[in-house]
Amino acid sequence: MLRKATIDDIEKIYKLINDFAAKNVMLPRSLSELYENIRDFFVYIKDDTLVGCAALHIFWKDLAEIKSVAVLESCQHEGIGKKLVMVCKREARKLRIAKMFVLTYVPEFFEKCGFRRVEKETLPHKIWSECVKCHKFPDCGEIPLIYELNKNNGRGTAS
Ligand SMILES: CC(C)(COP(=O)(O)OP(=O)(O)OC[C@H]1O[C@@H](n2cnc3c(N)ncnc32)[C@H](O)[C@@H]1OP(=O)(O)O)[C@@H](O)C(=O)NCCC(=O)NCCS
Structure with a gap:
C-alpha cells in the first residue's frame, strides 16, 4: 500500500535510506x-x-526533485520502486509542476520510469545551491535525469 508518510514512519525511513547510504x-x-x-x-x-x-x-x-527513492533489498524487483516514482509524478502533476529531475547512481531504473539523461549544467542554478551543502560536492558522481510532466501528460501514470 502506498501512502503519505507520517511522523511514525520517519525513523524507519531514516534506517532504510541510511543503510543504503552506508553502502x-x-x-x-x-x-x-x-x-x-x-x-x-x-x-x-x-x-x-x-x-x-x-x-x-x-x-x-516549474521544477521538482524526486529524491530518496529506496526499496528494502528483500522487496526489490517487485515494481515497488516504480510505483513510488509514479505517485510522485501524480503529485507533481496535481501541483502543475512542469518538470522533475533526479540525481542518481541508478540511471537505468529512472530510464525505466520514463526519465531521460541530461547534462547537469542544463539544470537550473538553484539546484547547485543545494549541491554545495552536500559533503560529496563537487564529485558526487550522480547522474542527472529529467521527466517532463507536460509532454507526458497524455500517457497516464504508467511510465
Ligand atoms: C533503485 C530501486 C529504488 C529500484 O526499486 P525496485 O522496487 O527494485 O524497482 P522496480 O521493481 O519498480 O523496477 C522498475 C524497473 O526498473 C528496473 N530496475 C530496478 N532496479 C534497477 C537497477 N538497479 N538497475 C537497472 N534497472 C533496474 C527493473 O528491472 C524494472 O524494469 P521493468 O519495468 O522492465 O520490469 C532499488 O533498487 C533501491 O532501493 N536501490 C537502492 C537505493 C537507490 O539506489 N535508490 C535510488 C536513489 S535516487
Whole structure:
C-alpha cells in the first residue's frame, strides 16, 4: 500500500535510506532533514512493514526533485520502486509542476520510469545551491535525469 508518510514512519525511513547510504549507493539524510521534509515523503507498506520510500521536493515554479527513492533489498524487483516514482509524478502533476529531475547512481531504473539523461549544467542554478551543502560536492558522481510532466501528460501514470 502506498501512502503519505507520517511522523511514525520517519525513523524507519531514516534506517532504510541510511543503510543504503552506508553502502554508498545513495546520499544519507539526517533525522532533522527528514522531519522538516516529512510532507515530501511517500511510503510503501507491505505486510504492515515499511519497505519503500520516495520524496518529491519542490524547487521552483516549474521544477521538482524526486529524491530518496529506496526499496528494502528483500522487496526489490517487485515494481515497488516504480510505483513510488509514479505517485510522485501524480503529485507533481496535481501541483502543475512542469518538470522533475533526479540525481542518481541508478540511471537505468529512472530510464525505466520514463526519465531521460541530461547534462547537469542544463539544470537550473538553484539546484547547485543545494549541491554545495552536500559533503560529496563537487564529485558526487550522480547522474542527472529529467521527466517532463507536460509532454507526458497524455500517457497516464504508467511510465
Ligand atoms: C533503485 C530501486 C529504488 C529500484 O526499486 P525496485 O522496487 O527494485 O524497482 P522496480 O521493481 O519498480 O523496477 C522498475 C524497473 O526498473 C528496473 N530496475 C530496478 N532496479 C534497477 C537497477 N538497479 N538497475 C537497472 N534497472 C533496474 C527493473 O528491472 C524494472 O524494469 P521493468 O519495468 O522492465 O520490469 C532499488 O533498487 C533501491 O532501493 N536501490 C537502492 C537505493 C537507490 O539506489 N535508490 C535510488 C536513489 S535516487
